[in-house]
Amino acid sequence: MRDIFEIIDRPQNFPYCPGCGHTTIDMVLARAIFELGLKNEDFVIVSDIGCVGLVDKLFRVHTVHTLHGRSTAVAAGIKMVDEVLFDNKLKVVVMIGDGGSTIGLLHLVEAAKINVDITVLIHNNFLYGMTGGQHSGLTPKDFKTSTTLNGNPFEPLKIIDILKNSGATFYARTYSQDPELKEIIKEALLHRGFAVVEILELCTGYATRYNEIKGSGLKNMLDNLGGKVKVKEKKESFGEIYKNKFFDGKGEVEFKGIEIDKRVSLKEPLKIVIAGSAGEGVQLAASLLCYSSILAGLNATQKNDNPVTVGSGFSVSEVIISERNIKYSGIEKPNYLIITSIDGFKRVKNLLNLSENVIIDETLTENKSYFRIPARRYLSVRGGPNYFSIGFLFGKFSPFESEIFEKAILKYGKSKEEVLKVFKEGVSLGKSYGVQSPA
Numbered sequence: 001m002r003d004i005f006e007i008i009d010r011p012q013n014f015p016y017c018p019g020c021g022h023t024t025i026d027m028v029l030a031r032a033i034f035e036l037g038l039k040n041e042d043f044v045i046v047s048d049i050g051c052v053g054l055v056d057k058l059f060r061v062h063t064v065h066t067l068h069g070r071s072t073a074v075a076a077g078i079k080m081v082d083e084v085l086f087d088n089k090l091k092v093v094v095m096i097g098d099g100g101s102t103i104g105l106l107h108l109v110e111a112a113k114i115n116v117d118i119t120v121l122i123h124n125n126f127l128y129g130m131t132g133g134q135h136s137g138l139t140p141k142d143f144k145t146s147t148t149l150n151g152n153p154f155e156p157l158k159i160i161d162i163l164k165n166s167g168a169t170f171y172a173r174t175y176s177q178d179p180e181l182k183e184i185i186k187e188a189l190l191h192r193g194f195a196v197v198e199i200l201e202l203c204t205g206y207a208t209r210y211n212e213i214k215g216s217g218l219k220n221m222l223d224n225l226g227g228k229v230k231v232k233e234k235k236e237s238f239g240e241i242y243k244n245k246f247f248d249g250k251g252e253v254e255f256k257g258i259e260i261d262k263r264v265s266l267k268e269p270l271k272i273v274i275a276g277s278a279g280e281g282v283q284l285a286a287s288l289l290c291y292s293s294i295l296a297g298l299n300a301t302q303k304n305d306n307p308v309t310v311g312s313g314f315s316v317s318e319v320i321i322s323e324r325n326i327k328y329s330g331i332e333k334p335n336y337l338i339i340t341s342i343d344g345f346k347r348v349k350n351l352l353n354l355s356e357n358v359i360i361d362e363t364l365t366e367n368k369s370y371f372r373i374p375a376r377r378y379l380s381v382r383g384g385p386n387y388f389s390i391g392f393l394f395g396k397f398s399p400f401e402s403e404i405f406e407k408a409i410l411k412y413g414k415s416k417e418e419v420l421k422v423f424k425e426g427v428s429l430g431k432s433y434g435v436q437s438p439a
Contacts, residue, residue, distance in 0.1 A: 010027075011023050011027070013058075014026060014027075014058070015054050015058075016051060016054065017203075017204045017205050018204060019202070019204040019208075019215070020051070020125075020201075020202075020203065020204050020205075021123065021125055021176040021199070021200075021201020021202055021203075021215075022051055022052060022054075022055075022123055022125075022201070024176040024177070024181075024201065025121065025123060025176055025181075025199055025201065026055055026058060028181050028182045028185060029093070029121070029185060030059070031182055032182050032185045032186045032189060033059075033189075035182075035186065036186055036189060036190070038091055038189070040059075040060050040061045041061075041062075042089045042090055042091060043059075043061040043062065043090070043091050043093070044061065044062040044063070044064065044075070044078055044090055044091070044092045044093065045059055045061055045062070045063045045064075045093050045095055046063075046064045046066060046071045046072075046074050046075040046078070046092065046093070046094050046095070047063065047064070047065050047066065047071060047094075047095045047096075048066060048068060048069065048070075048071040048094070048095065048096040048097060048100035048104070049066075049067065049068035049069075049099075049100060049130075050068075050097040050099055050100060050128065050129065050130045050131075051097070051129050051130045051203075052095050052096060052097045052100070052123045053065055053095070055095050064078070068099070068100055068103050068104070069096075069099075069100045069101075069102075069103030069104025069105075069107065070104055070107065071094045071095070071096050071100060071104065072094050072096065072104055072107040072108050072111050072118070072120060073104070073107040073110075073111075075092045075093075075094045075111075075116075075118045075120075076107070076110075076111045076116040076118060078090065078092050079092045079116055079117050079118050079239075080116060080238060080239065080242075083117055083237065083238070083239030083240075083242075084239050084242050084243060088239065091119070091189060092117075092118045092119070093118070093119045093120075093121065093189070094118060094119065094120040094121065095121055095123065096120060096121070096122055096123065097122070097123045097124070097125070097128075097129070097136075098122065098123070098124040098125065098126060098127070098136045098137070098138035098139075099127075099128045099136045101122050101124075101137075101138065101159055102136055102137030102138060102157065102159075105137075105157075105159075105162070108120065108159075108162075108163060108166075108196070109162065109163065109166045111194055112163045112166040112167045112168040112194045112196070113166050113167045114167075114194075114238045114241075115167060115168075115169055115193045115194045115235055115236065115237050115238055115241075116193075116194055116237070116238045117192055117193055117194070117237045117238065117239060118194060118195070119185075119188045119189055119191070119195045119196075119197075120194075120195065120196040120197070121185070121188075121196075121197050121199060122159065122196065122197065122198045122199065123199060123201060124138050124159075124198055124199060124200050124201065125200075125201045125202055125203040125207060126138060126139045126140060126143055126145070126156075126200075126203070126207055127139055127143075127145045127146075127203055127206055127207060129203040129205055129206055129207075132146050132206070133145050133146040133147075133203070133205065133206025133207070133209070133210065134146055134147045135147050135148045135152050137156065137157045138156045138157055138159060139152045139156055140152065140156050140221060140224065140225070141153070141154060141155050141156065143207075143211060144210035144211050145206065145207075145210060146206065146210070149210065156225075158225065158226065159198055160172075160173045160196065160198050160229060161226075163194075163196050164231070167194070167235075168194050168195070168196050169191065169193040169194055169195070169232065169233045169234070169235045170187070170188055170191040170193065170194070170195035170196070170231070170232045170233070171195070171196050171197075171229065171230075171231055172184050172187075172188065172196070172197045172198070172228075172229055172230040172231070173197075173198045173200075173222070173225065173226070173227075173228060173229040173230075174197070174198075174199060174200070174222065174228050174229075174230075175199065175200040175201065175218040175219060175221070175222050176199055176200065176201040176202075176215075176218065177215055177216075177218060177219075178228070181199065184197055184230060185197060187230075187232065191232060192237055193235060193236075193237045194237075200218050200221055200222055200225075201218070202214075202215055202218065258291065258294045258295060259295075260294070260295060260296070260297040261295040261296065261404060261407060262295070262296060262297070262401070262404060263296065263297030264296045264297060264298065264400040264401070264404075265323065266298055266321065266322065266323045266399070266400070269320055269321065269322035269323075269324070269326070270319075270320070270321040270322070270335050270336070270399055271318070271319075271320050271331045271333070271334045271335045271336075272289065272318075272319045272320075272321070272331075272334060272335065272336045272337075272338065272393070273316065273317070273318050273319075273331055273334040273336070273337050273338065273348060273351060273355075274286050274289075274316065274317045274319070274338045274340070274344075274386055274389070274390075275314065275315075275316045275337070275338065275339045275340070275341075275343075275344030275345070275347055275348040276314075276315055276316075276339070276340035276341045276343065276344040276385060276386060277313070277314065277315060277340075277341040277342075277343040277344060278306050278307070278309070278311055278312055278313050278314065278315040278343070279311050279312070279315075280315070280340070280341065280379070280382070280383065280385065280386070281382045281383025281384075281386055281387075282315040282316065282317055282340070282344070282383070282386055283302075283304050283306075283315060283317050284383055284413075284414070285317075285383045285386035285387055285390060286302050286304075286317030286319050286386075287302055287317075287412075288405065288408045288409060288412060288413055289302075289319050289321075289390060289405070289408075290302050290319060290321075291408040291411070291412050292400075292404050292405040292407070292408035293319075293321040293400075295404050295407060295408055296400045296401075296404050298321050298322060298323055298400075299321070299322050299323070299324065299325060299326050300319065300320065300321050300322075300326075301318075301319070301320045301326045301329040302317055302318070302319050302329075303317070303318040303329045303330060303331075304316070304317050304318075305317075305318075305347075313343055314343040314344055314346065314347035315343070315344070316344065316347055316348060318330065318331040318334075321399065332354070333351075333354045333355070333356075334351060334354070334355045334356070335355070335356050335357065336355070336356070336357050336358075336359060336393055336397070337351050337352065337355035337357070337358045337359070337360075338359045338360075338386070338389045338390070338393065339358070339359070339360040339361065339364060340360075340361050340375045340376065340385035340386055340389055341361065341364075341376070341385070342364060345360070345364050345365075357371065357397070358370040358371065359371045359373060359389050359392055359393060360372055360373070360375075361373065361374070361375040361376050361385065361389075362374055362375075363376060371392065371396070371433070373388070373389065373392050373426075373429060374388075375388050375389050378422045378425075381415060381418045381419060381421075381422050382414070382415060383419065384418075384419075384422045387409075387419050387422045387423045387426065388422050388423070388425060388426040388429075389426060390405070390423065390426065391422065391423040391424060391425065391426020391427040391428075391429070391430065392426040392427070392429055392430040393426075393430065394423075394426070394427050394430060395426060395427035395428060395429060395430020395431040395432075395433075395435070396430035396431070396433050396434075396435065396436055397430070397435075397436055398435055398436075402423075402424075402427050405423065406420060406423065406424075409423065
């Protein structure tokens with residue numbers, strides 16, 4: 001990342017092709033930020049896929065690089081939280097190309113509709129420049145690209161008209177060589193609400209290869225799209241509407257945390273994988289394990305895995321419990337691997353040799369080195385095999401007092417009495433194996 005002075009008026013410091021309009025827009029944005037006195041720590045650039053995404057490493061501000069077309073949605077989320085819950089200081093700018101704009105068109109429409117306080121700079125160079133010069137939804141009629149070598153036969157989407165009619169309260173269309181571009185961007189940055197600026201520019205890698213056009217021709221292309229536009233309207237932003245309607249003027253949110261019941265000590269992090277069948281309560285049981293860990297004053301993470309069908313096939317939860325902050329939620333070598341069904345077995349069988357202790361339903365294996373328990377006998381209770389297995393883990397290895405997990409069941413669980421009974425039976429069986437210190 002560079003200081004703002006290193007990218008104002010210094011095209012040699014940009015990664016784009018010589019003559020690319022992205023360089024001009026970035027330099028103008030840098031100067032606008034400087035002249036407005038915006039602080040680096042209060043500025044967020046959310047970039048999209050494509051050459052436009054190279055902007056991330058140029059500005060010494062917060063940056064988020066997103067999936068193709070999703071930058072507006074991510075930026076809207078950032079600003080919604082900042083405006084509603086925090087100090088409303090962030091200036092959030094979306095840097096998106098014509099490809100991303102059409103792929104993520106509905107995100108733009110929704111953000112305009114609810115007037116989220118973000119600024120969107122659409123870099124419209126009429127084609128997909130990073131992937132070979134294919135046409136996009138904003139390619140002008142008769143414009144040549146690698147996929148429309150005889151000229152695009154269709155009219156382009158008029159994206160500013162779409163967003164105008166969607167509710168955008170600041171909308172502008174111009175071109176990268178416009179001497180007024182900086183002032184337009186400054187106005188957009190200062191606008192309170194959804195602001196979008198479509199900036200026509202040239203891809204010198206492909207647009208100039210297929211078309212007899214130079215930068216001086218952009219003005220004519222702008223005229224063909226309806227000419228230069230800049231309109232500003234006043235309307236309540238999303239955050240203002242939301243706070244007025246739901247906060248009753250208080251402007252504060254009450255966060256409900258989990259109060260520590262009894263702080264316990266844990267020498268080493270515990271890594272537990274629970275694998276079973278979708279619809280059998282694997283993830284809820286894992287979440288109660290996390291709740292109980294937090295009640296015990298520990299940190300906990302839960303990482304779930306299930307097929308898109310959600311209600312069939314496997315369901316796996318990875319739970320890490322630690323006294324220290326958990327910086328990575330994945331598990332490669334579990335301390336405890338709990339398997340409660342054949343679906344779960346098939347999914348995690350590669351972990352069997354990597355796990356220190358395997359707790360598995362007795363019908364799934366004859367391997368006597370595992371703790372084979374009758375987990376599936378408790379199928380009549382939703383999540384029963386999982387709670388029985390977790391109970392066995394507590395009874396045998398006592399990671400912390402089982403009474404804390406019981407409190408989590410009573411406070412956050414479902415079918416509490418039945419689940420509590422199953423859990424206690426698991427604890428009893430675990431203790432009958434002889435209590436062992438945690439792995």
